[in-house]
Amino acid sequence: AQTVTQSQPEMSVQEAETVTLSCTYDTSESDYYLFWYKQPPSRQMILVIRQEAYKQQNATENRFSVNFQKAAKSFSLKISDSQLGDAAMYFCAPQGGSEKLVFGKGTKLTVNP
Amino acid sequence: DVKVTQSSRYLVKRTGEKVFLECVQDMDHENMFWYRQDPGLGLRLIYFSYDVKMKEKGDIPEGYSVSREKKERFSLILESASTNQTSMYLCASSMSDGQGASEGYTFGSGTRLTVV
Structure with a gap:
């Protein structure tokens, strides 16, 4: 990917509710990987979920799932049953050629009790 | 537990x-x-660096240099720090x-640098 757009600088959700974070990107590749990372206030970047572009099935990891639309170059993250510990910055990161990832500017998620 | 230490x-x-x-890093990553x-x-x-003694510029290399003398260590150098x-x-x-970045990255916990 050359450019990554996360159009929501900030989002908020009520505890136990569902929220979707959007991400679109531009790429000329056909096979690549896409990732969502979470960065809590501790600053440690944590891998949330990984998607292989050649797989049509959307990846899921417990309460986290993606909606991957390859033709539309869209890769959104859905968080179900939101918890207070989900509050963080979330970064979308498609593969940017070879071994590199390209990161979006991030979405700050607030979880309200 | 795999680790990247800053x-x-x-x-x-x-x-x-x-x-x-x-x-x-202690994961033997290239x-x-x-x-x-x-x-x-x-x-x-x-x-970034794909191997020992190898380096490539990213998007904003100006004012920085790097060194990778050993596989596990990658140093970032600010030649003359500015604010x-x-x-x-x-x-x-x-x-x-x-397969490219198939497993994603493992990150360190970050260094917050202030130049005064």
Whole structure:
């Protein structure tokens, strides 16, 4: 990917509710990987979920799932049953050629009790 | 537990000083990266390395250099620190498996550098 757009600088959700974070990107590749990372206030970047572009099935990891639309170059993250510990910055990161990832500017998620 | 360790969590340096940010990984990863993170700008790639003694410029290399003398260590050098280099610096590593960044990166916990 050359450019990554996360159009929501900030989002908020009520505890136990569902929220979707959007991400679109531009790429000329056909096979690549896409990732969502979470960065809590501790600053440690944590891998949330990984998607292989050649797989049509959307990846899921417990309460986290993606909606991957390859033709539309869209890769959104859905968080179900939101918890207070989900509050963080979330970064979308498609593969940017070879071994590199390209990161979006991030979405700050607030979880309200 | 796999780890990427950045030597300093917080650092304060004076304008004009030569600054070294150190990053060590214990996963035998081939690839190592230095990013800079600023509010509203996300993560921007400064330099990366695919192998020992090998380096390539990222998107914002100006004012920085790097050194990779050993596989596990990747150093970022600010030759003459300036106030506009005040930022969060993140180091990351990844394995090279012939499929690109298939497993993503493992990140260090970051160094917040302030240049005064």
